Amino acid sequence: MNTVKVTFLGASGTVTGSKFHLGTPELDLMVDCGMFQGIKALRERNWEPLPIDARKLDYVLLTHGHLDHTGYLPRLVKEGFKGKILGTSPTLAITSIILKDSAKIHEEEAEKANSEGYSKHRPALPFYTLEEAERTIALFSSIENKEWVTLSPNIKFRTQYNGHIIGATFIELDIFRKRFVFSGDIGRMKDVLLAPPERPEWADYLFVESTYGNKNHPKEDVEGILAHLVKKIIDQRGTLIIPSFAVERLQSLMYRLWMLYKKNKIPNIPIFIDSPMGNNVLSVFEQFPDWHELSLKEYHAMCGHMTIISSYKETWETIDDPRPKIVIAGSGMVTGGRVLTYLQQFIDVESTIVLLVGYQAEGTRGKQLLEGAFELKLFGKYYPIKAEVMHLESLSAHADQTGLLHWLKELKNTPERVFLVHGEPTSLDAFRTKLNYEFNWNVHIPNLYETIELMV
Incomplete structure (x- = not known):
C-alpha cells in the first residue's frame, strides 16, 4: 500500500x-x-511562506478562476x-484576467498608500506585481474538459x-486506483447563464465545499425587487x-437588467458597468460560447x-453624471476595485442604494454593510453610511x-473519507451533521495546515 499526504493549506x-x-509516491x-x-488575520496569512517546498511541486490543478482559488x-x-x-x-482565460487585474490593484493600492501615508508599512508593497502575474501565466497549460490526462x-x-x-x-484525480x-x-441547479453542474459517480476520498452547507437560498422575486429599486x-x-x-x-446582473428592459418592466435608465476585469470576462463569454447559455446575438444586444x-x-x-443611474462595479465583497471610489462619493448620500448580491465573507466591507455598520473605512478614512443597504442572497453562484446534497446523490459508493472545506465554522458543522444524517458518512472538518495520510 502507498500513502498520499494531504495538507490543507487554505x-x-x-x-x-x-x-x-x-x-x-510519484508526484x-x-x-x-x-x-x-476577509478578516485581517486571514489576509496576513497570504504573506507567510507556505509550509511546503514550492520548488518540488510538479503540477497545480485548477477547478476555476476565482481569486480565492487562484x-x-x-x-x-x-x-x-x-x-x-x-x-x-476558459478557466485559464479567467485566471489570466483576474491575476493581471489583481496585480494592477495591488500595485495601485501600494502606490496610493505610500503617497498618502495611510499604511503602517514603510514602504507598502504590492502582494505581487503585474510582471510576476505574467511570469505565472507563462506556466499555464490548457486541458480538454472530460478527457483524462x-x-x-x-x-x-x-x-x-x-x-x-x-x-x-470539479476534479477527479485517480491515484493508484483510488479516486x-x-x-x-x-x-x-438553475442559473440564467449556466447549465446545471455535472455530478461525480464515484469518490474514495471526497473534498466538498460547504459555503451554504447550513442554509437554502431564499425564494426571492429577483425581477420584482430589481424593478422596484430602479423605480425608487x-x-x-x-x-x-x-x-x-x-x-x-x-x-448575470447585466442579463437580468437587460431582460427587465426588454419586458418593459424598467425604463431606459443609464446603466454603467465599471469593472475592467468584468469587461475582459465578457470577452471570455464571447470566446467560449459552449460554456454558457447566452447566444452571441443576446450577448451583443445586452452589451450594446x-x-x-x-x-x-x-x-x-x-x-x-446627475441623472438617476445604476452602477455595477467590482468587487463583490467590497474588498477593492472601482466600487470603492463610488462608495467614497455616494455612501453618505441618502438617495443612494447599495445592493449586495452574493456571499459576504467575515471581515469584508460587504459583511460590515450587511450587518448594519454606521461607517465604512475607505482609502484610510471613515465615511458615515447614510445610503440604504439591501441584500439579494438568492443571486449567489454557489x-x-x-443543491450540495443533490450534487452528492449521484455517487454509487460510500466514500472512505469525506472532508468539508470552503465554509465558515457554523456552515461546516451544520453540513457535517446533515451528511451524517443523510448518508452516515465518515466526515471530517480539517484545520488549517492539518496533514492527513490516506491509503492508496
Whole structure:
C-alpha cells in the first residue's frame, strides 16, 4: 500500500484561500492555489511562506478562476514553483484576467498608500506585481474538459463541468486506483447563464465545499425587487450601486437588467458597468460560447444596451453624471476595485442604494454593510453610511444545502473519507451533521495546515 499526504493549506474553517497539497509516491500536486480574503488575520496569512517546498511541486490543478482559488499562484512562483498550471481553457482565460487585474490593484493600492501615508508599512508593497502575474501565466497549460490526462504512471485526472462560473469544474484525480474528488465551487441547479453542474459517480476520498452547507437560498422575486429599486432610484434621483464579482455575477446582473428592459418592466435608465476585469470576462463569454447559455446575438444586444466604462476618467464622469443611474462595479465583497471610489462619493448620500448580491465573507466591507455598520473605512478614512443597504442572497453562484446534497446523490459508493472545506465554522458543522444524517458518512472538518495520510 502507498500513502498520499494531504495538507490543507487554505479553505479550512473559512471560505477563502482554497489550496490543497497532495504528496504522492510519484508526484507533488496542488489542487487550487487561492489567496485568503476577509478578516485581517486571514489576509496576513497570504504573506507567510507556505509550509511546503514550492520548488518540488510538479503540477497545480485548477477547478476555476476565482481569486480565492487562484490568487496565490504568483506568490507560489515567487517561492520557486516551476511546474505546470493546468485547467480548462476558459478557466485559464479567467485566471489570466483576474491575476493581471489583481496585480494592477495591488500595485495601485501600494502606490496610493505610500503617497498618502495611510499604511503602517514603510514602504507598502504590492502582494505581487503585474510582471510576476505574467511570469505565472507563462506556466499555464490548457486541458480538454472530460478527457483524462495522465500525469505519471499511476496518476491521472479529469475535469467535469460544475456551473458556478464560466470554465468551472470539479476534479477527479485517480491515484493508484483510488479516486480523489475535489468539488471546487459547485454551481446552482438553475442559473440564467449556466447549465446545471455535472455530478461525480464515484469518490474514495471526497473534498466538498460547504459555503451554504447550513442554509437554502431564499425564494426571492429577483425581477420584482430589481424593478422596484430602479423605480425608487428614479423617484429619488439617486444612484443604485451594485458591488459585483467580475465573473458570472456581473454578466448575470447585466442579463437580468437587460431582460427587465426588454419586458418593459424598467425604463431606459443609464446603466454603467465599471469593472475592467468584468469587461475582459465578457470577452471570455464571447470566446467560449459552449460554456454558457447566452447566444452571441443576446450577448451583443445586452452589451450594446449599457455603458461599459474603460477608463478611470470615465469613472469620474459617471460619478459627476446627475441623472438617476445604476452602477455595477467590482468587487463583490467590497474588498477593492472601482466600487470603492463610488462608495467614497455616494455612501453618505441618502438617495443612494447599495445592493449586495452574493456571499459576504467575515471581515469584508460587504459583511460590515450587511450587518448594519454606521461607517465604512475607505482609502484610510471613515465615511458615515447614510445610503440604504439591501441584500439579494438568492443571486449567489454557489449551490445551497439542497443543491450540495443533490450534487452528492449521484455517487454509487460510500466514500472512505469525506472532508468539508470552503465554509465558515457554523456552515461546516451544520453540513457535517446533515451528511451524517443523510448518508452516515465518515466526515471530517480539517484545520488549517492539518496533514492527513490516506491509503492508496
